[in-house]
Amino acid sequence: MSAPEWLVSLPAPYGVLESVQRRGRQYLASLGLPDFAEESWRLCDLARLEALLKLPVSSQQTDVHDYGQDKWPRPQSESLRVVLDPFRDPLESISLPNGITPLTSEELEQTLGHTLDVCECNATWPIAINHACAMNVLALKVDGSDLPPLELVINARPSELSATRVVLVLEENARLDLLQVVLGSRHSAHSHLLEIHLGQEASLNHGWVALGGGDASLMAHLAVEQETRSNYELTSVQQGWLFGRLEPRLVQVNGQAKTVLRGLQIASKSEQLATHSFVRFDGPEGDLDQLQKAVASDSSHSIFNGAIDVPRAAQRTNAAQLSRNLLLSGRARIDTKPELQIVADDVRCAHGATVSQLQQDELFYMRSRGISSDRSMKLLLQGYCQEIIKCLPINGERWTLLDQLVSV
């Protein structure tokens, strides 16, 4: 099915996002598939992208909402768990704590799409897909610093293309721990779009755990704008998607903010997992610390593209990006690329990338203590992943049991 045919099959636009749906569909109708000459799509598996458009878009409420919940780890006692579903009000049976409130209609109108504009990503393919399909939006305002951690769980529907959208506004000095979990299922495809606005001195510790399954697909775009002296930490883990694409896109609107990005993607079988990050400093004295890790085994393909934009206004920016990759099979492939655009002349921007295999001296050391080769490899891989996983907020490790995450 081509993009225009697929668009015809969508349910008629309606609801709070009606105008957004129309805009997204118009965009897709004119664009079709992404331009594969573009750097960010060059390595993408076109056939898998097209396969997304063969799935029917979720159009009605089903019992799938409850699917698999009995296997989920219990929420921590003090945390708030919200389950996102395209057709239910996620807050219908939730009592929000003081300090977290839904945006009013007026606030939503002012806020929706604002961060996408700031990040200059309104007219991109993954966002257009979300615009075209998402029927609902969870929009929350966070004010205060003594708030319970928030867990947002998305359970993708089997054999459907579903879309969810979230807007999060952290007011000045607000502090929040947020863990987002996306679970794939058989033949599922999911699109997620998140906009975050961090006010001055606000702080968000954001975990992203995306666990696919079978031949599930995921496209997620996280757009973040940071005011001065705000602090944003993203720890992302993705595994098990036949086609997985994560796009964190951040702008420090006046500089003087701190951003930490940690990513881990574990690709096996014939999966293609990609992270395309973009960070722009629109003011001076911004800080970025980025560590992206990947493990690729079997005949999988891992892609990382890390763009950092330091225009003239961003003097005294301090940015560091490191991409570390483990290639565990001769048939697997890793593409990793730093992309630094630096115009300001008084900056520190360090970057590095390594692709290696498991360290033989470490393996021998473990084997010389009686630990089998397989177990040694597993322990080493777990150790490699642990550096990222341990940083997940709200004890996010519960969702990514290391034994399941790393199979040798």
Added chain:
Amino acid sequence: MISKDTKLILDISDLHASVEDQPILQGVNLRVHSGEIHALMGRNGCGKSTLAKILAGHPSYKVTSGQVLFCGQDLLAMEPEERARLGVFLGFQYPIEIPGVSNLEFLRVATNARRQCRGEEELDLFDFEDFVIDRLKIVQMDPAFLERSVNEGFSGGEKKRNEILQMALLEPIVSILDETDSGLDIDALRVVASGVKQLANPDNATLLITHYQRLLNEITPHFVHVMAAGRILRTGGPELALKLEQAGYDWLDDPSLDQEGE
């Protein structure tokens, strides 16, 4: 320590080995019995560490001829982990740092692999913690090191203590300690040496690879061997180490002494 009922633990015969086609060992012969402590000395590059790594099964070294029997079994036919489980322990000269792998978990998995091989029950986390806390006393090590990644950020002395701790947990039949004294200050050397002495018993054996008499002042070996050019040139008692300390290795190059000590 040596009793009449000693058992031949390690029997190395005419061992030749190379690394990257470069011959290193050129006919090593050595027999180690239970209850014995041997010291292996020699100039840098003479093959001491190569011998240690070959005994532990390091894949970078190729045995070109010769035989090693461990308690009567063909050691060279075994994988490194099989050797360790059966009771061969190599104390590394430069213990490897393994970021992200908890020292406690590493020690527990290794201990259980050895226990399983000995037909003993594996220890769960709680029982193992009791066991390891008890063994920490042997090397006077802070339990906080158990919570860290294997050897990561450890000082030189702490790494060596961690090696002896592993020896204490694994209770090997033969321990090959490759320059365990290097990089240790006087106090740490005493602690490590004390640990080695506490672990030596009539049923096991120790092969100390060292350059210095200072370790042998703490642990008196029954035999001292001197290696040169890939083989053991001389064997004697503790006095041989003292002679080397006084005269240096040049003394070995004196052809008139060829008959001495053989």
